[in-house]
Amino acid sequence: MGVTWHWTATYDLAACDRLLGGAEPERKGQASAHYAVGRSFAEGVSRYVSLSDRSWHAGVEQKLRWDGRPSTVRTKGARACIGIETVNIGYARDGVPAGPDWIGAATPDGRRIFRVEPWAEEQIAMMAAVGREIAARWPGIGPRDHHGHHDLCPTWKQDVLGFPFARVLRAIYDDPEIPDVWSDVWMPEGRQRALARLGFAPGPVDGVWGPRSDAALRALQAAAGLEVNGWWTTWVCWAVHDMEAGGR
């Protein structure tokens, strides 16, 4: 029903292979994926589980399913979605200093801000190739059916905050017109600006996600027919785009 993008929180593909791939992976029975995409053509792409089989890549603490509706055991990411790992160390933390080009991105609840390692150019090309393979096998999966692990598990996972969805999806679907509905609203200021433009009165555009911003987001979710949960997910990104494109 969809594609779930992840980051490995490792520096290289070999570490991900040890954990998730091969005959005796370290996390056998606990975690797997369909693909893992390295950072360079030299690393390449690893395939763990075939596209006709389930891989155990999402489900623990999962709140939402592929379309943003509440998830049940039958709609766990592991049952319903293709899982793609991308080699990325994740966010800056003790022992992992941010580079100058790292991406600022807030959690779905807007309360925590992370600095995220950018994805690599060769990696983005390989991610597109993997995506095209999935689209060929599962033609019903379109651009709006791609999401991050953090969209399914907004209170549990940070991968993949700051993900280059627009670039990857334009390349997968060979459609430069796919709008970038994500990057303007990675940070709380952008989310507040979008809410203000649409008349939802989030309070001052100050980057501080307080009760008024939360209430404004919930009002937008209600107006858009989404689940009212206060989480800024990819489905909220699309709703903002649709409201601005179509008028309310």
Ligand SMILES: [Zn+2]
């Ligand atoms: Zn993940």
